[in-house]
Every structure is written in structure tokens, then in C-alpha cells.
Amino acid sequence: VSEPERNKDKRLDEKCMDEMTLLLYVERQLDRETAQGVSLHTQTCTRCLNLLRALDRESRLLTRSMLEQDEPLPARLAEFQARVKRNMQWIWGVIFGLAVLGVYALYSTYIEPWQRQFEQAGFGGSNLLSLVVFQGAFWKGWQSMFTLLEALAVMVMIGFGLFAFRRYVRRGSAVAMLFASLGVLFTLMAPASATEFRKGDNITIAKGEVIKGDLFVTGEHVRIEGEVDGDVYAFAHQLDVSGHINGDLIGFSESERISGTIDGNLRTAANNVTITGSIDRSVLSWSQTLELDSNGKIGRSLTAGGQSLTIDGKVARDFLGFSETTTISGFIGGSFRGRGKSLSIASGAEIDGTTKFDGQQPPSVSSDAKLASPPEFTKVQHHAEERDAGYYIWRVIWTGAFLVFGLVLAGLMPKFSMETVESAGQLGASFGLGVLVFFGVFIGSLIACFTIVGLLVGLSSLMLWFVMLFAAEVVVGGIVGQWIMGRNDDFWQFFLRVIVGVIAVRVVTSIPFIGFWAGLAVAVWGMGAISLALYRRLQPSLAPNIPPAPMPPINSPLPPHTTVGGV
Amino acid sequence: MSAPGKTEPIELIARARTGDTQAWGDLYREYAPAIFRFCRRAMPTREDAEDATMEIFMKLRDKLVQYDTTRSFTAWLYKIAANHCWDMLRRKKARHDKDTDDIDDIALECPEPNQLEKLIEERTGEEVRKALDKLGMRARMALVMRYYSDMSYDEIADALGVRRQFVGVVLLRARHELRQALGESSVLAVGGAR
Numbered sequence: 001v002s003e004p005e006r007n008k009d010k011r012l013d014e015k016c017m018d019e020m021t022l023l024l025y026v027e028r029q030l031d032r033e034t035a036q037g038v039s040l041h042t043q044t045c046t047r048c049l050n051l052l053r054a055l056d057r058e059s060r061l062l063t064r065s066m067l068e069q070d071e072p073l074p075a076r077l078a079e080f081q082a083r084v085k086r087n088m089q090w091i092w093g094v095i096f097g098l099a100v101l102g103v104y105a106l107y108s109t110y111i112e113p114w115q116r117q118f119e120q121a122g123f124g125g126s127n128l129l130s131l132v133v134f135q136g137a138f139w140k141g142w143q144s145m146f147t148l149l150e151a152l153a154v155m156v157m158i159g160f161g162l163f164a165f166r167r168y169v170r171r172g173s174a175v176a177m178l179f180a181s182l183g184v185l186f187t188l189m190a191p192a193s194a195t196e197f198r199k200g201d202n203i204t205i206a207k208g209e210v211i212k213g214d215l216f217v218t219g220e221h222v223r224i225e226g227e228v229d230g231d232v233y234a235f236a237h238q239l240d241v242s243g244h245i246n247g248d249l250i251g252f253s254e255s256e257r258i259s260g261t262i263d264g265n266l267r268t269a270a271n272n273v274t275i276t277g278s279i280d281r282s283v284l285s286w287s288q289t290l291e292l293d294s295n296g297k298i299g300r301s302l303t304a305g306g307q308s309l310t311i312d313g314k315v316a317r318d319f320l321g322f323s324e325t326t327t328i329s330g331f332i333g334g335s336f337r338g339r340g341k342s343l344s345i346a347s348g349a350e351i352d353g354t355t356k357f358d359g360q361q362p363p364s365v366s367s368d369a370k371l372a373s374p375p376e377f378t379k380v381q382h383h384a385e386e387r388d389a390g391y392y393i394w395r396v397i398w399t400g401a402f403l404v405f406g407l408v409l410a411g412l413m414p415k416f417s418m419e420t421v422e423s424a425g426q427l428g429a430s431f432g433l434g435v436l437v438f439f440g441v442f443i444g445s446l447i448a449c450f451t452i453v454g455l456l457v458g459l460s461s462l463m464l465w466f467v468m469l470f471a472a473e474v475v476v477g478g479i480v481g482q483w484i485m486g487r488n489d490d491f492w493q494f495f496l497r498v499i500v501g502v503i504a505v506r507v508v509t510s511i512p513f514i515g516f517w518a519g520l521a522v523a524v525w526g527m528g529a530i531s532l533a534l535y536r537r538l539q540p541s542l543a544p545n546i547p548p549a550p551m552p553p554i555n556s557p558l559p560p561h562t563t564v565g566g567v
Numbered sequence: 568m569s570a571p572g573k574t575e576p577i578e579l580i581a582r583a584r585t586g587d588t589q590a591w592g593d594l595y596r597e598y599a600p601a602i603f604r605f606c607r608r609a610m611p612t613r614e615d616a617e618d619a620t621m622e623i624f625m626k627l628r629d630k631l632v633q634y635d636t637t638r639s640f641t642a643w644l645y646k647i648a649a650n651h652c653w654d655m656l657r658r659k660k661a662r663h664d665k666d667t668d669d670i671d672d673i674a675l676e677c678p679e680p681n682q683l684e685k686l687i688e689e690r691t692g693e694e695v696r697k698a699l700d701k702l703g704m705r706a707r708m709a710l711v712m713r714y715y716s717d718m719s720y721d722e723i724a725d726a727l728g729v730r731r732q733f734v735g736v737v738l739l740r741a742r743h744e745l746r747q748a749l750g751e752s753s754v755l756a757v758g759g760a761r
Contacts, residue, residue: 019677023742024735027713029720050680057687058742062714065695066608073600074617422632426586536629 017041017048019055026055203236205243214247222253224260231264239270241277248281256287258296275313292330301334318353339380345369392510399506406474406498414491416533421478421494423536424529433535434528441465472526473509477502479529575640584631595624598641602648608699608711609652619655623648645716649708649726656704675743683746690749698748706741713738 017038024030025038042049196215203219209226222236224243231247239253241260248264256270258277265281273285276293282300289308296313305322311330318334326338329346335353343357347368355375357363362377410417424430445461481501509519582590602623606616626647634643699707712718724731
């Protein structure tokens with residue numbers, strides 16, 4: 001090479017592009033101006049041109065090497081598809097089977113016999129809430145009931161666990177961890193929640209006996225004559241409290257008699273409740289009969305539902321009652337709000353707040369009763385069983401309401417709404433999960449309201465459950481609409497399908513006799529679809545906002561992005 | 568994997584989305600070899616690649632309803648695969664390789680074009696694949712994402728958790744590591760990281 005040429009190369013070297021810039025040029029990642037500069041430069045600089053070519057060839061070598069099919073698909077992977085299918089079916093089978101078994105067991109063992117008894121006893125106005133709450137009160141074996149609920153809860157948890165960790169099911173260690181976690185959970189729950197647990201036919205906390213901490217007690221006949229320095233959770237055929245409870249009493253029993261003192265709240269579901277003692281805080285009761293004796297005192301409010309409520313004693317604050325008959329002859333420090341067939345305000349009664357009653361008959365008010373204001377009465381019309389024009393008008397109004405609700409949901413969460421409707425297309429999964437959520441969450445929420453889990457959790461779950469229940473029809477309407485009109489992801493087209501589908505569903509659920517069962521199926525199906533979509537949403541996100549890259553023509557000798565412009 | 572110019576099996580994907588197990592099986596047979604190959608390049612061992620492939624398809628099954636049908640299915644699938652492999656690698660706590668160090672602190676020596684050309688000419692695909700196995704995980708992952716599945720710089724940045732501006736540096740460093748690994752066998756190191 002001559003001296004002038006060497007000098008020329010040297011001058012060019014001083015201006016040479018760095019490797020990073022050249023690589024970005026090869027990869028087409030430079031802005032237009034810089035890329036033009038590189039292109040011009042490589043027309044005069046041999047070194048950079050050669051490096052550019054080498055980088056380009058290196059890219060091709062990499063792509064070619066990686067795309068070469070050097071290994072066949074392993075047999076394990078070739079068989080994997082069939083195994084996945086089997087695994088999934090097995091898991092769904094377990095979950096669905098457990099759910100159906102649980103629901104059937106609950107229905108055939110408890111609800112159905114009780115329902116018969118209840119009807120024979122002439123207790124009308126039953127609904128699902130009272131069915132669930134009261135059914136145990138008529139039955140003598142609360143202990144077995146508790147055991148069954150525990151078993152069901154554990155089975156459902158295991159079912160959910162298997163479903164959630166199905167990816168790891170093939171790994172024994174993960175399953176072991178799951179069971180170990182459950183074990184730890186139950187072990188930790190016990191000491192944290194109770195210091196005393198008693199079980200037997202006849203349990204007596206004798207006079208003079210003091211229990212420090214919470215007490216869990218189950219038995220045929222439970223008597224608390226002594227003192228409990230904590231909360232009491234009682235499951236019994238007959239429960240008598242003549243002693244002193246420093247905390248709350250949560251009681252489930254056929255007959256419950258409170259003649260002692262409770263410093264906290266009373267929450268109870270029972271057949272008969274009689275209060276002759278003193279409760280410093282509030283009372284929440286679901287019972288066939290509730291009697292607040294003339295000596296009985298409630299320090300705060302009373303919320304009660306049942307067939308017959310008799311208030312002879314003193315309620316310091318408000319009284320909210322839902323009962324066929326309500327009789328008040330005692331003192332209500334706040335307002336009374338009631339709903340039922342009849343209300344009787346007897347001589348000696350005093351209500352310091354307002355008195356409002358919704359019922360079939362006007363309240364009977366004694367002239368000797370002291371009321372802060374005249375009672376307000378609203379007559380409740382008993383709807384005829386047969387379906388008149390009004391029924392269908394209301395169906396139309398409700399259909400409109402569902403559509404507005406659906407529009408709001410779809411507007412707020414368009415993508416999630418579409419995913420939910422998509423999930424509804426998976427019938428097996430939606431129904432399987434739906435049975436669990438429809439029955440499991442509802443019953444679980446009610447249990448939570450009355451147990452250590454707490455009212456807040458229970459009511460929150462119940463509210464979520466109701467929202468899902470109302471949304472279920474819209475979701476099912478969405479998939480039915482897609483079946484009728486075909487799929488379309490455009491928002492308004494999607495909503496048009498929801499409208500068509502909801503109308504179709506409402507028509508089917510309005511048909512006499514089968515309408516109820518169709519409605520039930522829609523609720524289960526829709527709630528399952530929502531749960532399935534929620535579950536999928538809760539899975540780790542995989543960079544959802546990144547726009548996808550075009551697929552390379554993999555058999556091509558060159559990756560498309562490695563073309564070197566100007567070379 | 569889809570051959571060049573071959574249209575994506577839209578009908579198959581649509582049926583698989585509705586839970587059609589037959590369609591799902593067909594989809595698996597169509598895409599499993601390519602995804603396994605992707606995992607084989609990205610993961611350190613064959614067993615890891617097999618595990619990753621299975622888990623990616625389990626994930627795919629769950630996420631299929633979220634797939635936006637207006638976009639490329641293959642690119643979407645590769646994105647899932649890349650994210651999953653990188654997550655697996657991170658979970659394995661095996662990121663002790665030097666490429667986790669501050670990448671901008673290390674200067675790279677510009678290679679001689681002729682030496683680089685010679686190195687490329689002399690190496691076979693098998694040698695390149697063996698050299699890839701010697702790379703640090705981030706370097707290998709970056710090369711696989713870019714040159715196997717043609718992911719964009721944005722996608723690579725997101726998957727690796729680095730800024731987009733660093734992707735070029737990561738790729739360049741990866742190439743240098745690869746050249747070093749290729750050169751080790753023939754005492755022909757070109758450039759290389761210091």
C-alpha cells in the first residue's frame with residue numbers, strides 16, 4: 001500500500017464509526033439522519049464497510065444457527081398435550097365433583113328435611129337466607145354439622161389449591177407444600193382464636209369457674225353459669241347463659257336463653273331466643289321467636305328477623321325487625337323500623353324515636369303506649385302468584401336495568417367484560433366454578449358473618465356475591481348474543497350482542513315452571529364465567545402493553561432486519 | 568412453527584379459545600417444536616427447556632382468551648415464551664454471570680473486520696450453538712430473542728427489564744461474548760470484553 005493510500009486510510013480511521021453505531025445501523029435502529037450519515041461514510045471508508053458486512057453476516061450466522069432443527073421434539077413433549085388434557089379434566093372433575101357433592105350433601109341432609117319440618121310448622125316466607133340460617137337450629141346435631149362444614153371447607157380449599165397450583169401438580173414438593181400450608185394454617189388458627197375448646201353432650205361452665213380467653217363450645221346442652229373473659233362461640237341444642245361473658249356471644253342453637261350478662265354483642269341464629277338478662281352492646285338475631293323479657297336489657301341496637309318478635313324489655317337504641325308478628329310492650333330508646341304481617345304496640349310501650357312499619361295490616365297501637373311520633377304505616381301488597389300484565393312490565397323494566405348495568409360495566413371495563421363473556425364460552429369450566437362460587441361463597445359469607453372471620457369480611461363477600469349475581473345475566477347474555485349474531489370485538493357491536501343475548505335470556509327465564517331453573521343455571525354459569533375471568537386476570541401479566549413483533553420468515557437465510565442499506 | 572409466508576391458523580386459534588381440545592392439540596403440535604427450540608436456545612439444559620415448553624403451553628392455555636386476534640399470534644406466543652424463560656432463569660437464581668454487572672461500565676474493543684469475517688466463515692451452526700451455551704444468561708437470552716424470534720428492541724427491553732437504550736449494548740456485549748467463546752476453541756478471539 002502506497003504512503004498516500006495509508007494516509008487516506010488513517011484519516012478515515014480517525015472518523016470511523018464505532019461498532020455500536022454500525023450494529024444499530026445493521027439492526028435498523030438508527031434515526032434517519034444518523035443512518036444516512038453511516039451510509040455515506042461506508043461508501044468511502046473500507047474499514048467500516050467491512051465491519052458492517054461482518055456484523056451483518058454475524059447476524060445471519062446467528063439466526064441460521066439458532067433456527068437449525070438439530071433436535072427432534074422430545075417424546076415427553078410430544079405426549080404432553082394429551083397429558084395436559086387429562087390433568088385438566090381431572091382437576092375440573094375434582095372441583096366440580098366436590099362442589100356437587102357438597103351441595104347435594106347440604107341439601108339432602110339438612111335443607112330438605114328441615115324445609116319439610118319448617119313447612120309443617122307453618123313458618124312461611126322462607127327464603128334462601130333463612131333456609132341456610134335456620135336449618136341447623138331445628139337439627140339436634142350441631143357438632144356433626146360443624147364437622148361437615150369443616151370437611152367441606154377443607155375440601156373446597158384443597159380443590160382451589162389444586163386448581164391454582166395445577167402447574168406444579170406434577171411436582172410432589174409443591175403438593176406437599178400446599179398440604180403443609182393448610183396444616184400450618186389450621187394449627188395457627190386454633191391457638192390464635194381460642195384458649196378453650198369444649199365438646200360433649202352436656203357442657204357446663206360452673207358457677208365460680210373463670211375461663212380466660214375465648215371459648216369454643218359444642219354440645220347437646222351447654223350451660224354457662226360461670227365467667228368467660230373473652231368471646232363465646234357456642235353450637236348447641238340448648239344454650240343457657242346465666243353467668244357472665246365479658247366479650248361477644250356467637251350462638252347457634254335450637255333454644256337459647258340469656259339470663260346472665262354479656263358485656264359485648266349477641267349474634268345468634270336459633271329457633272327460640274329468650275333474653276331475660278343484660279346485653280351491653282347490640283343484638284343481631286335470626287330466630288323463629290325472639291323474646292326480650294321485661295327484665296331483659298340491650299345496651300345498644302336490636303336487629304332481628306323471624307316469625308315472632310316480642311319486646312317487653314329495654315332496647316337502648318334502634319330496633320330493626322323483620323317478622324310475621326312483632327309485639328312491643330317495652331322501651332325502645334331509638335327508632336323502630338319494621339316489616340312483616342302485623343305490629344302490635346301494647347300498653348306500657350315507649351318508643352322515643354320514629355315508628356315505621358311496612359306490613360299487611362296497620363299497626364295496633366294501645367292508647368297507653370308512648371310514642372314520640374305517630375306511627376308511619378305502608379301497606380305491602382301481597383303479590384298474586386299468577387302472572388299478570390304488571391309482572392311482564394316489570395320484567396321489561398328489569399331487562400332495561402340489566403342492560404344499563406351491563407353498559408356501565410362494559411364501559412368501565414371493556415376488556416375485562418369481553419374476557420368474561422369469552423370465559424362464559426367455556427361451559428364446563430364456567431359451570432364448575434360457578435357451582436362453587438354460587439353456593440360456596442354465599443354460604444361461606446354467611447358463616448363468616450357469624451364466626452371469628454368477622455362481619456366485615458362476611459358482608460363484603462356477600463356484597464361482591466350479589467354484584468356478581470346481577471352481572472351474571474349480562475355475561476350470559478353476552479355469550480348468547482355472540483352465538484346468535486356471531487363474534488365481534490368492536491365495543492358497540494359487542495354491546496349489541498349483549499342486548500340481544502340479555503333479551504333472549506330474560507325471555508327464557510320468564511317461561512313459567514322452567515324459568516326459575518333457567519335463571520338458576522344462568523346465575524351459576526355467569527358467576528362461574530366472572531370468576532374464571534377474574535382468576536385469569538390475577539395470573540402474572542406478561543408485558544401486555546408491548547406491541548407484537550412480526551414473525552420472521554424462519555426458513556429464510558436472512559433475518560429481515562439485517563439488510564444493510566447502501567452496501 | 569409457521570413456515571415463511573404461511574398464514575397463521577386463525578380458525579384453529581379461534582376454536583382453541585372456545586375450549587375445543589382437538590384444536591388445542593393441533594395448535595400445540597403446530598407450535599411446540601418451535602417453542603421448544605426457542606427454549607432450548609435460551610435455557611441452560613435440555614430438561615429446563617422441556618419444562619419451560621410445557622409451562623409455556625400451560626400458560627398459553629390460560630391466556631389464550633386474552634389474545635388480541637388482530638395481532639400476530641406467533642409474535643404474541645414468542646413474547647410469552649421469552650418472558651417465561653427469563654422468569655425461570657431468574658427464579659433459578661443462576662444469574663451470577665458477569666453480564667449482570669453494570670453493562671455501561673465495561674468498554675468493548677472494536678473488532679478487526681477481517682478477523683471477524685474469518686471467524687464467521689470458519690464456524691458452523693453447531694459450534695455457534697455450543698458457544699451460545701457458554702454465554703451468560705442475559706447475553707444468550709438477548710441473542711435468542713433478537714435473532715431467533717425477531718423481537719423488537721422494545722420487547723427485549725421489557726422482557727429483560729432494562730432500558731430500551733441498553734438493548735443495543737446488551738446485544739453488542741453478547742456478540743463479543745459469543746466471539747470470545749467461539750475464539751476460545753481456535754485461539755481466535757476477536758475483540759472481546761475486557
